[in-house]
Amino acid sequence: MKKFALLCLVIFLSFVVCLSINAAQPRAVPPLWQVYQQSLKTAKYVDLTHTIAPAIPVWSGFGPSKFEPTVNPNTGKPYTYQKDGFEATHYDLSTDQLGTQLDPPAHWNPDYPAIDELPATFAVRPLVVIPIQNKVAGDPNYHLTVKDIQDWETRHGKIPEGSVVFVRSDWSKEWPNPELAKRKKFPGVSLQALQFLHLQRKILFHGHEPLDTDSTPTLEGEAWLLKNGYTQAEGVANLDQVPETGALVTIGYPKFQGGLGGYARYIAICPPDWKYGVSVGQISESPLQKANKPLRWDQQLNLRVR
Amino acid sequence: MKKFALLCLVIFLSFVVCLSINAAQPRAVPPLWQVYQQSLKTAKYVDLTHTIAPAIPVWSGFGPSKFEPTVNPNTGKPYTYQKDGFEATHYDLSTDQLGTQLDPPAHWNPDYPAIDELPATFAVRPLVVIPIQNKVAGDPNYHLTVKDIQDWETRHGKIPEGSVVFVRSDWSKEWPNPELAKRKKFPGVSLQALQFLHLQRKILFHGHEPLDTDSTPTLEGEAWLLKNGYTQAEGVANLDQVPETGALVTIGYPKFQGGLGGYARYIAICPPDWKYGVSVGQISESPLQKANKPLRWDQQLNLRVR
Incomplete structure (x- = not known):
């Protein structure tokens, strides 16, 4: 009987030890949080978005936009710090065709989704960057060809x-020169290239630096895309700072009901050893860094500056 | 000498075979693309953003906003399909304090960054969702406490x-009832909870469903955050459709120069077996699905509807 009691005690103690080990063990990190810790947190982030200001390049057919301080409707006077x-x-x-954009097909075809009707899966994708800047240097009206895509492959x-495929032309290096929006010759994407990317490679959408897809009189590329239910990015920036392959891109845009473009945000997530971009924690985020001058409303520029 | 020549031939042929195997082998997928293929592509996506329309709830001190079709400045007439x-x-x-927001500290303190001055690392983060909806059901003015956070932990x-910490109160289930913005009692986040999250846990930012952080007369929580260089999300939606732990969130917002809030986009990336959300490819993306009715401008609602 003594032996039996001893056995019982040993079993009981083993059970207690087992329980306490279990309680003391660190909880398993959920898989998507592991992905963040191991891959996204160590990445370099590059903003592919232009800052929107009243004087940025825009098609003259849309007219200018205006910023003002918000006014108290009871006093008619602006709120001030x-x-x-x-x-x-x-x-x-x-217009919602302003700055860096995500064009939904309803911009040209009311039978297809508006900006608020795109699925939530437009959030993060592999980013492909196809360079044509060397060809554009010799011909400002150069348009991406199927051959350029095959050379990339x-x-x-x-x-x-x-994936999201952005075409690097370095057109945006002159941004925000308002003359940019008036040029008849600019680097484009040929209809054949768009059809190859969508019909053969089944990409999510392509993007380009200029404010139009091509310089044909009918805008044949944009017409084909939007009339057939495809989306596209316009006015994309900083493509000289991202790798041709191996980065991701986050896709953000406000959700205006029945809206037809505009105000998008693209951020590239690049490998940790990439030469450009900012790492998590490299710039103080929370709290953010104090600036050396306060923001103030500039009456000439009609916006808040430092 | 014959043996030597044979040996040379064997070495040469081995070399050629080696080269051709190398060329035929599939190229290694870059690490971040592997992350997409293995983890992000199979996830469920949930939009945490309200659609912006002229009649959504907004503080009466900001006054109403208006949508119109864009007009041709030469004819004064709207462009039509x-x-x-x-x-x-x-x-x-x-106002830029409209809909689902990301408040930069410059909304209250001009010494800190405006919306266009946040680092590009505000792009994707682990998402924590702390539920207080059961307590709010008994007290519509319930505010998140440090104890609620510790219970979550x-x-x-x-x-x-x-990480990004969103507080689920289910306040947004009544959205877009315009009465929501007039209520003096609403679920909030206590100053102590905000300080615990930022000073002890060092989160990126917190977010809540209502349009203010707390119901104190001085808005003490928002004041502490923004005057001290922190950001916050307001008007967050659909937190009943995301897990309390283990999801990621993408953060998008337009980059208006000197801007002070507004028009943000948050999309939760949830585990593949999560019960809510849409998977990549589940809804046709490229081309998108045709709608059953065309978009048209509604003169009563003052926006484009189907």
Whole structure:
């Protein structure tokens, strides 16, 4: 009987030890959080978006946009940090085709989705960057060809289905020169290239630096895309700072009901050893860094500056 | 000598075979693309963003916003699909504190960054969702406490540094009832909870469903955050459709120069077996699905609807 009691005690103690080990063990990190810790947190982030200001290049057919301080409707006077402790901004935006854009097909075809009707899966994708800047240097009206895409694939492998393909032309290096929007010759993307990317490679969407897809009189590339239910990015920036392959891109845009473009945000997530971009924690995020000058409303520029 | 020549031939042929195998081998997928293929592509995506329309709830001190079709400045007439082959939208937005927001500290303190000055690392983060909806059901003015956060940690482990913490109250289930913005009692986040999240847990930012952080007369929580260089999300939606732990969130917002809030986009990336959300490819993306009715401008609602 003594032996039996001893056995019982040993079993009981083993059970207690087992329980306490279990409680003390660190909880397993959920898989998507592991992905963040191991891959996304160590990445370099590059913003591919232009800052929107009243004087940025825009098609003359849309007219100018205006920024104003938000006004108290009861007094008709702007809210100020000094008087009210806060400020806000009134935007009079003549078009949703402004700055860096994500065009939904309803911009040209009301049978297809508006900006608020795109699925939530437009969030993050593999990013392909096809360079044509050397050809554009010799011909400002150069348009991406199927051959350029095939050359990219010879160097890097097949473009992944569902990816975002941005065409680097370095057109945006002159941004925000307002003359940019008036030029008849600019680097474009040929209809054949668009059809190859969508019909053969089944990409999510392509993007380009200029404010139009091509310089044909009928805008044949944009017409084919939007009339057939495809989306596209316009006014993309900083493509000289991202790798041709191996980065991801986050896709953000406000959700205006029945809206037809505009105000998108693209951020490239590049490998940790990439030469450009900012790492998580490299710039103080929370709290953010104080600036060396306060923001103030500039009456000439009609926006808040430092 | 014959043996030597044979040996040379064998070495040469081995070399050729080696080269050709190398060329035929599939190229290694870059690490971040592997992350997409293995983890992000199979995830479920849930939009945490309200659609912006002229009649959504907004603080009466900001006044209403207006949507109009974009007008041709030469004719004064709106562009129409029928006449021009495209349409665009004119937004007259009385405030950048509208809809689902990302408040930069410059909303209250001009010494800290405006919306266009946040680092590009505000792109994707681990998402923590702390539920208080059961307590709010008994007290519509319930505010998140430090104890609620500690209870979450007892269930799920420590909140990761740099994460985004959204507080689920189910307040947004009544959205877009315009009465929502007038209520003096609403679920909030206590100053102590905000300080615990930022000073002890070092999160990136927190977010809540209502349009203010707390119901104190001085808005003490928002004041502490924004005056000290922190950001926050407001008007967050659909938190009943995301897990308390283990999801990621993408963060998007337009980059208006000197801007002070507004028009943000948050999309949760949830595990593949999560019960809510849409998978990549589940809804046709490229081309998108045709709608059953065309978009048209509604003169009563003052926006484009189907």
